[in-house]
Amino acid sequence: MKDGTRIGELARAAGSTVQTIRYYERLGLLPSPARSASGYRLYTREALERLRFIRQAQAARFRLEEIKEILRLRYAGRSPCDCVRKMLEQRLEEVERELADLARFRRVLRRVLNRSQQLPRLPHSASAICPLIETIPSTGRKAKGGKNK
Amino acid sequence: MKDGTRIGELARAAGSTVQTIRYYERLGLLPSPARSASGYRLYTREALERLRFIRQAQAARFRLEEIKEILRLRYAGRSPCDCVRKMLEQRLEEVERELADLARFRRVLRRVLNRSQQLPRLPHSASAICPLIETIPSTGRKAKGGKNK
DNA sequence: CTTGACCCTATAGTCAACTATAGGGTTTAG
DNA sequence: CTAAACCCTATAGTTGACTATAGGGTCAAG
Numbered sequence: 001m002k003d004g005t006r007i008g009e010l011a012r013a014a015g016s017t018v019q020t021i022r023y024y025e026r027l028g029l030l031p032s033p034a035r036s037a038s039g040y041r042l043y044t045r046e047a048l049e050r051l052r053f054i055r056q057a058q059a060a061r062f063r064l065e066e067i068k069e070i071l072r073l074r075y076a077g078r079s080p081c082d083c084v085r086k087m088l089e090q091r092l093e094e095v096e097r098e099l100a101d102l103a104r105f106r107r108v109l110r111r112v113l114n115r116s117q118q119l120p121r122l123p124h125s126a127s128a129i130c131p132l133i134e135t136i137p138s139t140g141r142k143a144k145g146g147k148n149k
Numbered sequence: 150m151k152d153g154t155r156i157g158e159l160a161r162a163a164g165s166t167v168q169t170i171r172y173y174e175r176l177g178l179l180p181s182p183a184r185s186a187s188g189y190r191l192y193t194r195e196a197l198e199r200l201r202f203i204r205q206a207q208a209a210r211f212r213l214e215e216i217k218e219i220l221r222l223r224y225a226g227r228s229p230c231d232c233v234r235k236m237l238e239q240r241l242e243e244v245e246r247e248l249a250d251l252a253r254f255r256r257v258l259r260r261v262l263n264r265s266q267q268l269p270r271l272p273h274s275a276s277a278i279c280p281l282i283e284t285i286p287s288t289g290r291k292a293k294g295g296k297n298k
Numbered sequence: 299c300t301t302g303a304c305c306c307t308a309t310a311g312t313c314a315a316c317t318a319t320a321g322g323g324t325t326t327a328g
Numbered sequence: 329c330t331a332a333a334c335c336c337t338a339t340a341g342t343t344g345a346c347t348a349t350a351g352g353g354t355c356a357a358g
Contacts, residue, residue, distance in 0.1 A: 008334065018335085019317065027315095038324055040335055060261075061254070064315070085262065092258045095251055102248050105210070109241045112209075113234065157304065167305085168347060176345095187354055189305055213345070 003044045006036075010043045014051035021051070029054060029068050061091060152193045155185075159192045163200035170200070178203060178217050210240055 001013045011018045024030045030050055034042045050071070057067045070084060150162045160167045173179045179199055183191045199220070206216045219233055 006335075017317085020315085022336095023316065036324095036335095038335080039337095040324080058315095060258075088258060088262055092255065092262065095255050095258065099248065099251050099255065102244055102251065106241065106244050106248065109209070109237060109244065113237055113241065155305075166347085169345085171306095172346065185305095185354095187305080188307095189354080207345095 001045055001048050003042075005043045007041045007043070010047060010051070013048055014055075016051055016055075024051075024054065024064075027064060027068065029064060029071065060088070062087065150194055150197055152191075154192045156190045156192070159196060159200070162197055163204075165200060165204075173200075173203065173213075176213060176217065178213060178220065209237070210244075211236065 001009065005013070007018050007021055010016075011021055014021075021030065025032060030047060033044075033047060036042055053071075054064075054067055057070065058064075062070070066087060070087075073083060150158065154162070156167050156170055159165075160170055163170075170179065174181060179196060182193075182196060185191055202220075203213075203216055206219065207213075211219070215236060219236075222232060
């Protein structure tokens, strides 16, 4: 990709879409590019590098807000790596928690499914809505972000 | 909780909130309850059971739409357990996939963090935005539902 | 008879990361 | 010269499960 590219070609080069690029610009993840006489955005390969970086960082499960902060630090002349290391460490802790939760949930699911083969289609005892589900212990995790009040 | 309870007490009994209960009613997860002369909702303990069931099913990571379907089957007189067993099996498969993805991502994170201690704060080589992130292989999973185009 | 706790409806906002639509202007190939 | 393929802005919609707000009515205690 050479300098002066329009948004469509940048999108193709980056494996993104035109709308997404404009969206990132609105969010401040990409700087406002130069414009042609008729108002078209004209990009340099720096934009392509930024887009690739954003994808990398998303692969590391950073959110766009965090990526924006990393980019800001970088372009303020400081290496963001120290800050990023902290973020990565936090991400690792989160992942550990999610793994533990998921593994616990898997145990529950397996136990319930096993049990379901022992009571094959009992004709719903009056009180229960679904005995199969009701044997699930409520200690199970909720979807992430689920807060109880 | 006795019959004729108003929504606030039901919410307390179920560990939920007034808004959430009304929301479930709008979605069709709870039937329209009786009303007092002044228009207040009056609940029986069946509503409490339904709410508890919903929480159980959410703990099993069913979505509200699926829960609605289970409740519909149940109140159409058929035991939903067969259908539910299939759902639980699907859920188990999903969980297996998520676990594998997460474990893979954890390996990547650990490798990157290890490496980051070997190159302690190199003063950002001109081209890179953040060498730490850029060493992450882009094979990493994206957040669930992330589709590339 | 007023204060406060409760209840009602309807509508809009939250989060994240887009995606789509309406309603236009520009550029290039034939 | 026209039609396709591109570009622009601004705004609204998507998903899921809520949460909040506005603007009112009801009920029991003091």
